[in-house]
Amino acid sequence: MTEAALRELICLLAKSMFDRGLTGGSTGNISARTEDGGLLVSPTGTSFGRLDPARLSRFDASGRLIEGDPPTKEMPLHAAFYDTRSTAGAVVHLHSCHAVALSLMPDADADDFLPPLTPYAIMKLGKVALLPFFRPGDPAMGQAVRGLAGKRSAVMLANHGPVVAGKDVEAACNAIEELEDTARLAMMMRGIESRQLTPAQISDLVTHFDVEWDA
Template structure:
């Protein structure tokens, strides 16, 4: 995160992007959470039981890298899996977790490839998300989810929690939110196409995206 970006600016941006996600119907009720690295000592996370559409910047939680609560309201009960992602994926500067309808619907299907829950049907999915592993179901707040994410974080920018929803990381807060929105649109397309013949991107097309845009995809 740039030294020029102040804590106040980050809090304001989290609140603004939370409103955007809520307005699009991607975080109903008090579901979902957002976090962002602030500096080498601290990070910010949306509070527990908070509505994304009504976030108050000063209430957003401030934590250290041991997970200690330093300021604001108490963090999301799922803060621990954000911490696991940050610890095991240094490139991750922000994390968005949603209960968005189409992605969550895909997470409930019983015939998914656990190594790649969604196929490469659009270039933007390949570029912004990459391979999307399906993690096993855990009840909300189960700390074992942190261990699950730790195993996948080094090689995957996003994961799908079975019967739950997506967790997406990115190199900036804005890019992470955009990637989460892209994932939701891909899930929608996949469900619309599910009972129809459709084309996936070919291996050569994916290789081109890797070469030109640095996409992360393991064929």
């Protein structure tokens, strides 16, 4: 994909998520690899609903900002995924309400944040790690992701929002939307006895779809 096309796609997908209420105001950030190994990143303080393709922050392959507006303050978080996951072609971070709500629950599982309600979160995300609260922009968030040693493609920042790495920007956006949908289902079903996927069904999905499933 040409850089011009990638710039347009980033802005199109970001606006779609904004328009559907998956992140609001000037929250959230998104980045994607360019063909030359550099990065396109949403600028700091910008709204997903009004990203300008020409003003995206542009980094070269060595990590040097070469054009565009100043990048999101969450760059250490994005860099941690790119540095630890060789398959990462894009990273998306949202402040989606249901995922945040689920992270506030006292019984939230830090190792396996999403309950196994449907096959799709398992297929697209594997296990999601719940990380503790960090001040927005704190480099410690990136250090926490590095501490996972590349074993997870998605994390949930407690009281803050989800972050997902994907093979490309469309895959990352699809996966983070699946995370929010599953969190919404989980909140809808709280207090109601429900039939979750069994360990055998989860194992079958992991094997059949070659899912990264950190034991």
